[in-house]
Amino acid sequence: MGHYGHMRYDATANAIEATGLVKRFGKTTALDGVDLAARQGRVLGVLGPNGAGKTTAVRILATLLRPDSGQVSVCGYDVLRDAHQVRQLIGLTGQYASVDEGLSGTNNLIMIGRLLGMPRADVRARARELLARFELTEAAARPAKTYSGGMRRRLDLAASLVGNPRVLYLDEPTTGLDPRSRTDVWGMIRELVADGVTVLLTTQYLDEADQLAHDIVVFDHGRVVATGTPDELKAKTGGQVLQVAPADSARMAEVTALMTELIRGDVGTDAENGVATAQVGDSALVRHVFRELDDRGIELAEFALRKPSMDEVFFTLTGRRASEDDSGTRELEGSTR
Amino acid sequence: MTAISATVPAPARRVSPLGGMRNTFTLTWRSVLKIRTNMEDVIGLSLQPIMFLLLFTYVFGGAIANGSTHDYLQYELPGLLVMTVVFATLGTGLMLNQDITSGVFDRFRSLPIARWAPLAGAVLGDMVRYLISVAITIGFGMILGFRVTTNALSALADCLLLLAFALALCWASALIGMLVKTPQGCRPSGSSLSSRSCSAATCSRRPAPCRAGCRRSSRSTR
Numbered sequence: 001m002g003h004y005g006h007m008r009y010d011a012t013a014n015a016i017e018a019t020g021l022v023k024r025f026g027k028t029t030a031l032d033g034v035d036l037a038a039r040q041g042r043v044l045g046v047l048g049p050n051g052a053g054k055t056t057a058v059r060i061l062a063t064l065l066r067p068d069s070g071q072v073s074v075c076g077y078d079v080l081r082d083a084h085q086v087r088q089l090i091g092l093t094g095q096y097a098s099v100d101e102g103l104s105g106t107n108n109l110i111m112i113g114r115l116l117g118m119p120r121a122d123v124r125a126r127a128r129e130l131l132a133r134f135e136l137t138e139a140a141a142r143p144a145k146t147y148s149g150g151m152r153r154r155l156d157l158a159a160s161l162v163g164n165p166r167v168l169y170l171d172e173p174t175t176g177l178d179p180r181s182r183t184d185v186w187g188m189i190r191e192l193v194a195d196g197v198t199v200l201l202t203t204q205y206l207d208e209a210d211q212l213a214h215d216i217v218v219f220d221h222g223r224v225v226a227t228g229t230p231d232e233l234k235a236k237t238g239g240q241v242l243q244v245a246p247a248d249s250a251r252m253a254e255v256t257a258l259m260t261e262l263i264r265g266d267v268g269t270d271a272e273n274g275v276a277t278a279q280v281g282d283s284a285l286v287r288h289v290f291r292e293l294d295d296r297g298i299e300l301a302e303f304a305l306r307k308p309s310m311d312e313v314f315f316t317l318t319g320r321r322a323s324e325d326d327s328g329t330r331e332l333e334g335s336t337r
Numbered sequence: 338m339t340a341i342s343a344t345v346p347a348p349a350r351r352v353s354p355l356g357g358m359r360n361t362f363t364l365t366w367r368s369v370l371k372i373r374t375n376m377e378d379v380i381g382l383s384l385q386p387i388m389f390l391l392l393f394t395y396v397f398g399g400a401i402a403n404g405s406t407h408d409y410l411q412y413e414l415p416g417l418l419v420m421t422v423v424f425a426t427l428g429t430g431l432m433l434n435q436d437i438t439s440g441v442f443d444r445f446r447s448l449p450i451a452r453w454a455p456l457a458g459a460v461l462g463d464m465v466r467y468l469i470s471v472a473i474t475i476g477f478g479m480i481l482g483f484r485v486t487t488n489a490l491s492a493l494a495d496c497l498l499l500l501a502f503a504l505a506l507c508w509a510s511a512l513i514g515m516l517v518k519t520p521q522g523c524r525p526s527g528s529s530l531s532s533r534s535c536s537a538a539t540c541s542r543r544p545a546p547c548r549a550g551c552r553r554s555s556r557s558t559r
Contacts, residue, residue: 059443062443062447063446063447064443064446064447077348082350084348084349084350084351084352084449085348085349085350085449087447087448087449088348088349088449089348090447092443092444092447094440094443094444095440098439098440098441098443098444099441100367100371100441101439102370102371102374102375103367103370103371103374104374107367107370111363111364111366111367112444112448114359114363114366115360115363115364115445115448115450115454116448116449117356117359143374159444160444163448
């Protein structure tokens with residue numbers, strides 16, 4: 001097997017380790033001292049709003065950009081000193097599908113395989129195999145410019161897998177995809193992880209990070225504002241979320257006012273579904289709210305206590321919604337729920 | 338890293354020059370494939386020399402060369418070949434820029450290939466495009482009546498010189514393509530450079546007859 005083949009590393013080691021990453025573009029500081037680590041064979045979710053520095057970090061980890069300071073190693077190789085070795089271990093799927101639109105799906109994959117130095121016969125077989133796996137066999141001979149967004153993204157993903165990478169960078173792999181294509185991409189990522197590939201995934205979609213990531217780092221303004229497993233992050237925001245829905249939606253305002261008074265915190269209302277939510281740290285408060293509602297004779301359709309969603313976690317950590325500057329993608333996100 | 342198991346070869350430290358050549362040829366293959374699929378480019382590539390030939394031979398040629406369009410065609414065609422190739426080099430920068438803005442270049446750069454291969458592959462692939470436009474210019478010129486008066490060998494040598502000239506010139510276009518932010522930006526900066534230099538060339542205005550023609554026309558207005 002050639003140099004593009006599988007390599008075994010210490011399973012307990014971190015596949016990616018970055019410390020003190022700083023990157024400035026002119027006067028803007030894109031990364032301001034970022035540390036992150038991805039465990040071997042796990043998914044590290046990098047979360048943050050637009051402009052938080054996620055893409056800059058991925059470009060540095062993929063040897064495309066030199067950091068102003070800081071150190072990065074991928075499978076023990078330094079991205080600056082041993083860039084060539086790092087490139088033999090990684091696969092990259094960019095934010096905008098970076099397939100060659102003028103080439104057919106097959107030729108795109110053959111080109112990558114040939115560039116990786118794979119023998120001609122192997123390249124053809126690998127291209128066929130990947131196209132079948134990503135359900136592109138029928139479109140294989142067509143130029144990529146005739147593909148739909150979802151097909152293009154799948155081809156892009158296939159292209160980054162030609163060389164059997166040990167570490168895969170996925171920079172917003174599902175942005176702009178319809179819900180079905182998103183679920184497809186998620187399934188493919190899970191398969192890769194089952195094969196032992198380490199995945200670094202950047203996303204604006206909190207449910208995506210929640211679904212896929214074993215560990216999460218949250219970026220904001222070029223800094224890491226939180227790290228941990230999804231559950232740890234949810235626990236960190238303190239307490240749970242109380243969700244109340246009156247049976248009679250006309251009494252919604254009354255419920256909201258009551259909750260605001262008793263909990264003394266922000267009460268979010270979802271008028272469309274007739275649900276009021278609030279974070280509660282003290283379980284005694286929950287009983288108090290329930291009794292008050294009962295006393296006033298408000299019939300309830302729902303009264304539930306749950307863990308906060310990643311959306312609420314993000315709001316607590318950064319003081320704003322994850323994608324408030326991106327209303328289009330938020331609608332898309334909502335439609336998958 | 339000590340944890341690499343002994344039976345698996347460690348990743349190579351660098352690309353060998355031979356490997357770099359292989360990378361370059363793969364990317365040349367890619368450029369040539371793209372010419373085939375991109376018909377608009379091929380049409381644009383062939384339309385320009387045809388338009389030039391018709392324009393200079395029948396519109397300007399009559400006035401400049403004292404009515405004999407054939408004489409003028411014999412004189413202008415080699416010059417037009419140069420002009421055609423100069424315009425064709427603009428495409429080099431445009432395509433490189435498209436590769437950069439679309440993210441294809443990032444993919445190349447993240448692969449373990451020679452750093453110079455994407456550029457060399459793009460330029461080598463464009464040599465094929467230049468060859469096409471040279472062939473079309475000579476072919477159409479011959480239909481209009483152009484004849485090689487020396488011999489086939491000198492004509493071939495001339496074409497090789499032309500390609501060498503194009504190879505030298507396309508790096509300027511490549512540089513523009515790398516520096517400009519959008520593909521649209523390549524056109525103005527590149528074409529202003531080439532159209533200025535082309536209109537100053539003597540191939541389009543043969544010195545002696547032109548002066549005579551000018552004298553004649555100025556006399557008639559007196």
